[in-house]
Amino acid sequence: MPVQAEVLSQLQSVSDDYLVQAEPRTGKTLAFLLPVLEQLLRGRTESPKFVNTLIVTSNPKRATRVAELCNMLTELLLKRQDCHTAREGTCKTANVHKVSNEHEQDDGRRAADSGPPISTGFRFQCMGSLKAFHNSQFWSLVFVYGQRSILVATPKRLNKTVVLDAIDQLVEEGWLHDVKNILQSLSPKATGWQGISTSTTTVSDEYHVEILSVKDTFTSLLALLLKEYELKSTELKAVLFSPTKQGTVLFSELFAKAWLRK
């Protein structure tokens, strides 16, 4: 798929940070899974004791899809990687399940001829979950999704790669705070972990608006939004960035009120 070809050909190294922005259903999942798996197979983790990759996604269906795809890919490997999943509410290693495949009944083979397990389809409801993975020596690919009250204080040096899957959706669904918590709980970026984000929000038109005085900012931006709305009333999505938190709140309230009155 073009998006995968572009990622794989443009990355200087599979451990580079990158943002994949493309229309829905264009193959973004493989565009992050392939570099992640390649690093896993190259043994780029510091130790199999640590969770390798954290994939943050906002909904269970999506997490399951990613887990299935990951399973499908790793099944083809000579050195098998076992996929695991942890179910809702889990805080214990005992609740971590292997994603079952028809021919994967015999775990006896694993010790001898397979790589460390990969864990998928994971729902946090308490902090213990990641620690459980940590202590169980799983080499894990983990998905976070589910409740807003998520509490994550990941052990330091936990992740080699953090994927924020559909970052636009995570923000829209109110997950920003949780994402921030997750990022803050990781070791500093300078320690070398890789960040990958995906987004379906594509920007096809760009405007450069010159606003002559600060007091015209709101009316100018509102006029622009209304114009956009006339053109794309069903698919208009606006994301506001502002240098301060107060600025963002102020504009968000002003726009919301103006929108209701219109």
Ligand SMILES: Nc1ncnc2c1ncn2[C@@H]1O[C@H](COP(=O)(O)OP(=O)(O)OP(=O)(O)O)[C@@H](O)[C@H]1O
């Ligand atoms: N290299 C490929 N060759 C053939 N089919 C592919 C390839 N990559 C992805 N697909 C198929 O294309 C479809 C869309 O892929 P995928 O779900 O990964 O896209 P996505 O951009 O991540 O989707 P979403 O927008 O829902 O997040 C899936 O059915 C998938 O199996």
